[in-house]
Amino acid sequence: MKSFKLLLSFIVLAAVAAAPVLRAEDMPASSSSAEVKLTPAQEAKIAALHKEEAKALKALKADTKIKDADKKTKAKAIKDDYKTQIDAVKAGK
DSSP: OHHHHHHHHHHHHHHHHHSOOOOGGGSOGGGOGGGOOOOHHHHHHHHHHHHHHHHHHHHHHHOTTSOHHHHHHHHHHHHHHHHHHHHHHHHTO
C-alpha cells in the first residue's frame, strides 16, 4: 500500500511537471483585457446594457407561453444583440 501511494505521488508530480506553463506574455495581444481602456461613460453604458440583457433574459425565462426550444433560440438572439451593442460601445461608436 505504501509503494502504491508513492507510485501515485510520482505519477501526479510527473503530470504536473509535464504540463505546459502559461504566461501572460505567451497569450495573444488581442485577448489581453489589460489593453482595453474604457472611459467611465463606456463602463456605465456597458453596465446598463448588461442589466437590460439580464432583465430581458429573465422575462424570457419567466414566460410560460413560449416553448423551451423557442426560448433557447430567443435567448441566443438576445445575447447576440446585446453583444453587438456592447462591442459597439467598446469600439466607441
